[in-house]
Structure formats: C-alpha cells, structure tokens
Amino acid sequence: MEQELETAIGVRIRRLRTDRNLKLDDLATASGVSRAMISRIERGEASPTAALLARVCAALGLSLSAFFAEEGEAAPLLRRQDQQVWRDPETGYIRRAVSPPGTSSDVDIVDVEFPAGARVSFPPHAAASGMTQHIWLFDGEMEMTTGDNTVHRLLPGDCLFMPVAEGHVFHNPGPAPARYCVVLDRRRH
Secondary structure, three states: OHHHHHHHHHHHHHHHHHHOOOOHHHHHHHHOOOHHHHHHHHOOOOOOOHHHHHHHHHHOOOOHHHHHOOOOOOOOOOOHHHOOEEEOOOOOOEEEEOOOOOOOOOEEEEEEEEOOOOEEEEOOOHHHOOOEEEEEEEEOOEEEEOOOOOEEEEOOOOEEEEEOOOOEEEEOOOOOOEEEEEEEEOOOO
C-alpha cells in the first residue's frame, strides 16, 4: 500500500509539473527541493516528508489538500471511507483530507493525528503568500511556533490563526497523540 502511494505521489507531481510546462530544474528552484530528490520522488524511489511535499506543492500552486484530492466530478459529500489518508514517513503523522474535492471552495479541511513527541517544520515559502490557516486542537496538546518565532501552547478546544507563507513548526510535547483540524484558506489575501 505504501509503495502504491509513493508511486501515485510521484506520478501526480510529474503530471502537475509537466502540465505547468516546468522542467525539473524549474520546480527545484521554485520549491527549494533538489532536482535529484524531485526526480527520485517522481520515479517512486523516495517518499517525501510532509515539509518537503508542502514545499513542492506550494511551488506548484497547491495546498497539500488539493494535491491529495482525487480528481473527478465534484460532489458536495465526501464519505469518511473515501477521504484520502497519508502518513508522513518521517514523523508518522496521519493527515486525512476531509474536504470534498472538485468544489469551487478555496477552503480545505484536514484532520490530523500527530504522534507524541513529533515535530514538523515548514520553512517560509513565498509560493504560499497570502494563504492562511486555522489550527483547531481537539485532543492532546500542541506547541505551534509561528513565523515571528512566537510559541503558542494549544490545549483542547484552542484555535490558532496564522499565515502559511511565514513558516511554522508543529510540535507535540505531550505523552499522547494530538488530534487537530487544519482549516486552510487558499485565497491570496
């Protein structure tokens, strides 16, 4: 199953890159990810981490949710069993794309289970300029470091708003997994 997903991720990146008439070097420059790594991902030889995949997606003008959305006809309802699930190979965090694909909405909703002790850093990236997100914590605890290096400690029920392009760090300092929702607004404000 994991190899199938790695292959599907690589095929999707290659198709999106070629649809945009980008060479490997162009995508590497725009994303800050090496040409060799993008090539390995496209061939299904490497599984990208969440941070790396987010940089590639931003360079392609997509959110992670939009990247993982199945193509096809738009429908207002996406059943749980049909929602795309991906596990970050580095941290083990699990993201479930909740939003129905193909709609005209600029908002993506993602359900995340974040392991105890895990940390993911998303560096600043100009391609995500204007995009914003809300992090709404359901269970556990999280420390969110925003672009200005402010650390916010979130407890169940807390919600943090932040720009995507400034970069941020997700960290679960607790002894149990954290579960939260990301509400991503892809509009350029």
